[in-house]
Amino acid sequence: MNKKYLFFSLFIYIYTGIVNAITINLAGQSFLKSFEDLYALITREFNKYAKENDLDINLNFILFSIENTTKEWDSFDSAMHLLLQQKKTKYDMLIYDPLFTRRLSPHLVNLKDYLPKEHLDQYLGDAEKIGVYEDKWVGMPLLLKYTILYSNKILLNKYDEKIPKTWDQMLATGKRILEEERKNNNYDLIGFNGYYPKGESTMCSAYSFLYSYRDSKESPVPEINSKTAEEAFNMLLKIKNELSNDEVFSIGEDNHIMMLYMGTVIFSNFWDFDHEVPNYYMTPLPGKTEDVNGSCLGGYLLGINNYITNEKKRAASEVIKFLTSEYIQKEVILKQFKCFSALTKLYDDEEVCSYTDCELMKSIQGIERPSSKIDNYEDYSSKYTNLINDFLYNNKPLKEALTEIDDILKIYHFSQKTSTIALILFIIIQIIFCCVILMTALLFIPKFKKYFRFLSNDLWIMYVLGVILVISSVFPFFGALTSLKCFFNHIILSTGLNFILTPILYQLLINFPKINVYSEWLKKNKYLFIGLIEFINILIGSLLLLSPYKIKEIIIEEGKNYEKCQLDNKYGTVILIIQIGILIIKFLSINTLIYLEWNLAVIAHELKIIVIMMGMDCILIALYCIYKLLNITNYITYYTLYIGIIVLFFLTNHTYLFIIRIILSNKDGDDEMVMKIRQSTHSYIHKLTTSQQGNISKSSHMSNNTETETQYSNKSKTLTNILKIHESTSFFS
Structure with a gap:
């Protein structure tokens, strides 16, 4: 009875322990049998470790293989990304490609929140390059992968050649061996397999080759449009032409591996897929100099789903801590599966170095692909590799290929330092700027005072300042665009337009033909009125600082990318609409007042000039609206059109007002023209007024009591008053 009870209790204890254990589902992909075996082993090892240490955690590995997924390099990672975007918790952990x-x-x-700092500090260097993004450690490397140089032992020993450390050495050694072997009718031998097939592999090979041409170990990847890049890729083409051919250079992984096992290639650039490839040395890829090399860095990273429970996150962190422990990295990753570990301290362990080439790992200079620096890396990589392949296989000029690669990401700025057109326009704007200031002197020359009677000097100064501001609005567009520059362009342009319109509006208000208290108040409070209006406008514009402009990148396929200002929020749009509304009200008010004051003798000539200005401004506004609606794909054209509109504004407004009208002015001719306009207007008004009075007389005879007749009479009276004001040649009460 006691035995049965003990057995039953033990069964319940074990069963309860299994049921209560937290199950962590880890998803990973493998198309190789060796990695399937690796995943199975680390799963068993962890579950054994968890049981021995009473962790109550059970690791369940879900394998994505060629049998249940497509054989695309990014199919698994893309599927995981889609699930995580939907905040699914089907998988608690995943093993993913560093490109993601x-x-x-x-x-x-962020593993910094769950793993001890001393554990993370063991994984600096290459592990940090691929596992950290924006100071957030999101992936711990289960293992690392590098591209390396495979060198044929038999042939090197046969011809007493050393393993090359530079590309020049490899080229010379390869050419000598090929020449000697062909004397023996060995035409199947290939000097170098570069590993430049279509797809991501070419990106890996090309990027690491460029990296190998940097000046020193500490130097970054050379700029793609630099002389160094030209030197590097010219060497690559030379190597391909003299040691290989298009067909071999572009073969895929399976054929690449086959060539290595058959021994039909002298040198080969490939991943460290097996540390025991027969008859080949494994060393770092060559470089421009002996102390510099470059290998493409890859690996398998362990990450934890951010949407699972905190309890599961803690359990998953235990899994990662164990799989990246010294035991697993040493006994499983390095010893059993001959892979590279990111735990660098192991390469100082004599036991490890007895079954691993520690010097190889210490000397490799890995470079991660720029997937963490580019928004749409897949698109960038595709274009990059296509252009490199066009250069290698389709005779595309190198300079053209490198320029187009540079253009994929490069943002072009409208700068006088890099563009001749921008420089010319910059000089023109400065000349115009100076001309405006010099023209202001006409206001103070007695001979020309008669042409500027419409406004007082202080109002003319305000008008000129407005013109200067409008012209100055183009300067923020020179050089790199920033949110602050966009704001300055907006506030300078809007303030300038208001400074131009406000003096004209003010003068028309105080010149109203019918004497009224409002006009009289304005005469006495000029600066208060103008100051209040402009303060309100500047205050409204300044509110955009709370909802700033954003810089929108305009990506041009096979062209030059550029940036422009964009307001993409409701708050900023409302402010913009209010400011446009203020300008429209001022513009309409000015035109209405021009009509009402058209016959005032004291300003008749000036009103004609202002009408011409308003008409030209309407055309410029229409041009500006068309410009904003156009989908412009050339950055030079985009900014040149804007500056062109500003230059037209200067020519059609300020130049006409200050220069052209003075040159063309003929006082007698002007007076005659004014008199004809007045006579024509008087005749039209007389006929219209007589007709209206006749209609009023007829309607009053029919019925004086109906609502319709009253409204008609009021409208007629209003129209008569408007016509009376318009007809006035002088002020009246």
């Missing part, structure tokens, strides 16, 4: 670190980072746990 940036894309997956918002959906993965």
